[in-house]
Amino acid sequence: MTERTRVKWLERIVRWVVGGLFVMAGVLKMRDPEAFAESIISYELVSLWLVNPVAIGLPAVEVVLGGMLVMRWRGRAAAFGLGVMTLVFTLAISQGLVRGLDMDCGCFGEADLLGKSPWTALIRDIVLLVALGWLWLRDYTNHKLEHVENL
């Protein structure tokens, strides 16, 4: 297996894992939007009138963009969108930690199979951010090369 094939496979696996995680997170939250609304409240960032619309809309966006990433349909855009979302989540958790808030991450619904601690969530988000950044850069470089070749 050549170096290039190995990297291609790594990219595929990262895409499946990261996209799959977002789909799973979205589906779990869509099943229990009430619990997610309570999690949003615990961050003390969003006005009350926005809490329920965000609790309804955000999980669906995670599912759609996660699905796009897995299927590699507009994958670069999906990596970009999920990256921006993860950056916002990271900032939200960080401000909560600085302010000493008793936050409930709510990232994977009420069960939060991957840990409920805000520190776990922060580390997980940073790892996801790096992975999404790498995926976006890979797609960006490939598209740029194609663009140059077409000139």
Add this chain to the structure above:
Amino acid sequence: MKNTWKFIQEDILACWIAATVAVCSGLAWNSLRAEPLPLTYMPKEERMQAAVERLQIADVSGPEVPNVGENAVMEVPEYVSLEEFRVMAEGDDVVVLDARPEIFHRLGRVPGAVSLPREDFEATYPQVRELLANGRPLVIYCASASCEDSALLKSALVKLGHSGISIFKGGWAEWKQAGLPEEVSR
């Protein structure tokens, strides 16, 4: 640099379209749920109070039962420890109530626990009322020591005339951490 900005613009546009489709789908999905989440947020205490009032108006009291109203059961501690809860759960003298959402009850619960989710209280209460009112004390647990569902459920049940209610504060997290047996729905 010009190309980079062009790519980012394309990505923003694609994300905007995908997000719009997703939000519309999310709203449609929510409206199809048995109990859609309203667009305006209401704190859980207020939601629970509203549910209790609707149940009182609907008068789901049914047949006369021992531990509701005047025929209340004996005094019980407000909170029970893991050890006390374990002994209670193993016997038949108390009714153990799981206040977590039904999906988590299915995934794993204290053996013999009855599901009475805080969030579906209004729909589930009439189905379990007779069981709760059979004269046995009630013990409620929810996800962990930080969840409020047990206390909210207890308060609602007291308002509906039940008594003899304890809370196992450690909840499912403490039970599971202690490696105690669990029951799963297949």
